Amino acid sequence: MLQELQIENFALIESLQLDLEPGLTVLTGETGAGKSIIVDAVGLLVGARASAEYIRAGSERAVVRGLFQAANIPGLEEILAGFGMPVEADGSLLLSREISRSGRHSCRVNGRSLTLSMYQTIGQMLVDIHGQHAYQSILRPASQMDLLDGVAGLMELRAQVKELYIAWQNLLNDLAELGGEAAARERQRDLLTYQLKEIAAANLSPGEDAELLQEREILNNAARLAEGAAAIYAALFEEEGRAAYDRISQAAAELEAMAAIDAGLKPWQNLLEAAAAQVEEVARGIRRYGEKLEYDPQRLKQIEERLELIKNLKRKYGADIPAILRYQAEAAAALEGLEQRVARAAALEKEIAAAEARYREAALRLRRQRLEAAQKLAAEITSVLHDLAMPAARVTIACTEASRPGPAGMDTITFLFQPNPGEGSRPLAQIASGGEMARVMLACKSILAGVDAVPTLIFDEIDAGVGGAAARSVARTLAAIGQRHQVLCITHSAQLAGVAGQHYRVTKVVQGGRTFTRVEKLQGEARVEELARLLSGEASPIAREHALALLEQARAKK
Numbered sequence: 001m002l003q004e005l006q007i008e009n010f011a012l013i014e015s016l017q018l019d020l021e022p023g024l025t026v027l028t029g030e031t032g033a034g035k036s037i038i039v040d041a042v043g044l045l046v047g048a049r050a051s052a053e054y055i056r057a058g059s060e061r062a063v064v065r066g067l068f069q070a071a072n073i074p075g076l077e078e079i080l081a082g083f084g085m086p087v088e089a090d091g092s093l094l095l096s097r098e099i100s101r102s103g104r105h106s107c108r109v110n111g112r113s114l115t116l117s118m119y120q121t122i123g124q125m126l127v128d129i130h131g132q133h134a135y136q137s138i139l140r141p142a143s144q145m146d147l148l149d150g151v152a153g154l155m156e157l158r159a160q161v162k163e164l165y166i167a168w169q170n171l172l173n174d175l176a177e178l179g180g181e182a183a184a185r186e187r188q189r190d191l192l193t194y195q196l197k198e199i200a201a202a203n204l205s206p207g208e209d210a211e212l213l214q215e216r217e218i219l220n221n222a223a224r225l226a227e228g229a230a231a232i233y234a235a236l237f238e239e240e241g242r243a244a245y246d247r248i249s250q251a252a253a254e255l256e257a258m259a260a261i262d263a264g265l266k267p268w269q270n271l272l273e274a275a276a277a278q279v280e281e282v283a284r285g286i287r288r289y290g291e292k293l294e295y296d297p298q299r300l301k302q303i304e305e306r307l308e309l310i311k312n313l314k315r316k317y318g319a320d321i322p323a324i325l326r327y328q329a330e331a332a333a334a335l336e337g338l339e340q341r342v343a344r345a346a347a348l349e350k351e352i353a354a355a356e357a358r359y360r361e362a363a364l365r366l367r368r369q370r371l372e373a374a375q376k377l378a379a380e381i382t383s384v385l386h387d388l389a390m391p392a393a394r395v396t397i398a399c400t401e402a403s404r405p406g407p408a409g410m411d412t413i414t415f416l417f418q419p420n421p422g423e424g425s426r427p428l429a430q431i432a433s434g435g436e437m438a439r440v441m442l443a444c445k446s447i448l449a450g451v452d453a454v455p456t457l458i459f460d461e462i463d464a465g466v467g468g469a470a471a472r473s474v475a476r477t478l479a480a481i482g483q484r485h486q487v488l489c490i491t492h493s494a495q496l497a498g499v500a501g502q503h504y505r506v507t508k509v510v511q512g513g514r515t516f517t518r519v520e521k522l523q524g525e526a527r528v529e530e531l532a533r534l535l536s537g538e539a540s541p542i543a544r545e546h547a548l549a550l551l552e553q554a555r556a557k558k
Contacts, residue, residue, distance in 0.1 A: 001455045001486035002042075002127065004067040009059035010044075011037045012508065012517040024482035026489050026497045027519070028530055029506035034517030035490045038506070039129060039460045042066070042488075046123030047107075047116065050099045061100040068093040068126055074453045076125050083118055085110065095123065129458040130441040138415070138444055139429045145413040147444070148397060150451030152373030154366060161362045162407040168355040175348045178341045182349075185342050192335040195317070199328045202313055204321050209310050216303045222295040229290025237283035245283065248276040363409045367399065370411055374399050377447065384443035384477065389470030394418040395440065396425055415444070439474075446477045449484045456486045463493040471495045479554075494534035498550030499557075503527050527551070 007016040012034045027035050044050060045064045055062045070076055071091025080087055088110065096108040097119075107119035114122075128138070138144060149158050178185070218225065237245045252272040259265040314320065317327040374397035385393040398414040416425035417440055431437045442462055445452065463474045475496040481487055482501070491497055503522045508515060522530055531547035532539040 001069050002066055003069055005042065005045075006063075006065040007038070007041045008063045009056040010041050010054055010062045010064060011056060012515055013037060013041070014056060014516055016517070016519055018504070018519065020486070020488070021502055022486050023501035024479055024487045024489065024499065025502040025504065026491050026500040027504045027506055028491060028497050028534060030508070033506045033508045035506045036460060037517060038519070039458055039490060042127060042458060043129055044097050044099070045095055046127045047120030050097070050105045052099060052101050052103070054099060055101060061098055063096065063098045065094065065096045068095065070126065070455075073125055073455060076122070079121060079125070083114065085112060093122075093126070095126075125454060127456045127458060128454045129460065130437070130445075130462065138441060141413060144415050145408055145411070147448045147451065148370060148373060148377060148413055151377055151448055152369060154369055154373065157362070157366050157369070158408060161359065161366050161409050164355065164359040164362050165405065165407045168352065168359045171348055171352045171355050175345060175352065178345050178348075182345060185338060185345065189335065189338050189342060192331050192338065196328065196331055196335065199313065199317065199324060202309055204310070204313070204324060206321050206325070209307065209321060212303050212307050216300065216307070219296060219300045219303070222293050226290050226293045229286045229293065233283050233287045233290065236279050236286070245276060245279045248272060248279060252276055359405065360410070363405065366409045367411050370399050370413070374413070380447050381443045384446050385439060387470070387473040388439045388443060388477070389473075390419070390436070390439055392420045394425070395443070442474065442477055445481055449481045452485070454485075456488070457481065459487070459489045461490050461492070463491050463496055475499045492534060494531045494547065494550060497534060498531055498547070499554040503530070505530050
């Protein structure tokens with residue numbers, strides 16, 4: 001609840017501090033005194049649009065502060081924690097809004113600056129303003145669903161639906177993280193399998209292509225090599241008297257004779273004898289090489305086919321055989337991973353189907369119960385509207401299928417209002433009349449007071465155009481809501497003012513050529529006089545007697 005409200009340099013208010021209590025509080029005063037300015041200030045405090053027009057003439061800035069007792073408001077502690085704000089041990093929350101002519105406005109909670117959207121998230125959980133100014137949570141479809149489910153006792157079932165929805169979505173996310181659709185995974189698996197089979201069938205060996213190229217070159221030049229081998233053998237060993245072997249052997253014999261005379265020639269003799277042996281070895285080796293040479297067209301064809309195969313594999317998988325083999329290893333690993341993903345995807349698809357079925361079963365159960373609850377709640381709200389001088393009005397609650405399933409189920413909840421027969425029903429947000437809107441809000445709040453988590457409700461002239469028995473009904477309804485919420489109401493109704501726990505009078509005075517709004521708390525005789533003024537325009541004896549009777553009736557009912 002709002003415990004303390006401070007306003008500085010806001011419109012006609014130079015400085016104001018109100019200490020507020022639980023229950024019903026009313027603000028009365030002549031038209032134009034500035035009652036709605038206080039409502040505007042509270043609206044600004046909880047996140048309404050800031051405008052330099054609110055700043056009092058002659059001032060550079062306006063400030064509105066509100067000290068709230070915010071303990072036990074569902075979800076508020078989690079939101080504060082999400083904003084990185086510590087929760088005060090006593091549950092207090094200080095909101096501060098400052099606007100300046102320079103356009104540099106600020107929003108603070110417990111002294112910490114927040115963005116406007118963050119600030120509004122907190123503010124809308126603290127105060128609802130109904131009547132001439134639109135700050136009504138009940139106009140939001142999500143809030144309408146919350147209120148319906150709260151009244152019907154469906155929040156536990158809805159929490160189960162949410163858990164099932166999250167479980168279903170998490171499985172869908174897991175499937176999405178596997179990458180691509182099932183058909184794409186199958187195509188990838190087929191491709192990798194084919195590639196691995198193609199590479200494996202080739203049975204490649206590193207360096208094989210170079211060896212094949214060498215062998216092809218030899219086969220293509222077999223005749224030339226054979227001729228060369230024969231010529232070399234003849235030159236080295238076969239031509240009698242002219243062969244290199246014979247000549248070296250002859251020189252070696254001569255050197256042997258010389259070494260017998262000069263021992264210093266012995267090393268040269270040994271080298272020449274070794275050279276003769278090497279020439280003989282080369283000649284015999286070349287002969288054997290030449291004898292084995294044979295042109296084999298069948299083998300050449302095999303080599304050409306093998307080289308073409310390797311060429312095609314290089315074009316597809318790598319610049320050389322080692323690169324192809326690396327690709328083979330990588331593809332095998334990728335296929336293994338894909339096989340695991342395919343298996344996981346198949347398992348996930350079964351889990352997803354089961355999770356979706358569980359969600360839809362629970363969501364349909366929730367939908368059936370919502371449909372029943374919507375009819376009952378709409379009838380109750382309509383009944384209250386009849387007591388509030390709207391005998392022809394009718395509220396219905398549409399529970400239609402949403403475009404897609406969500407954490408709150410498969411429904412869209414819309415509160416519809418029909419002011420008069422034959423006019424058709426429209427969503428609450430489209431109600432044009434401020435008086436109609438205010439009383440519909442009051443009817444809804446009277447029914448939903450037990451589950452509405454917003455602690456402070458403000459009604460701006462909700463009794464406009466209502467008198468007699470209807471005014472008494474409005475007063476009783478607001479007093480009943482005040483048993484569960486803090487209610488602030490701007491009113492011109494003596495019946496409503498008479499049942500309030502606190503009564504403030506707002507007046508406008510002119511001093512030194514400046515206009516000021518003043519607020520005073522009324523008690524005792526001052527309150528009687530104000531009620532008399534509301535009843536007849538002046539504090540006549542009859543009006544005072546009637547005012548005293550109103551206060552006595554209110555005390556008797558408490």
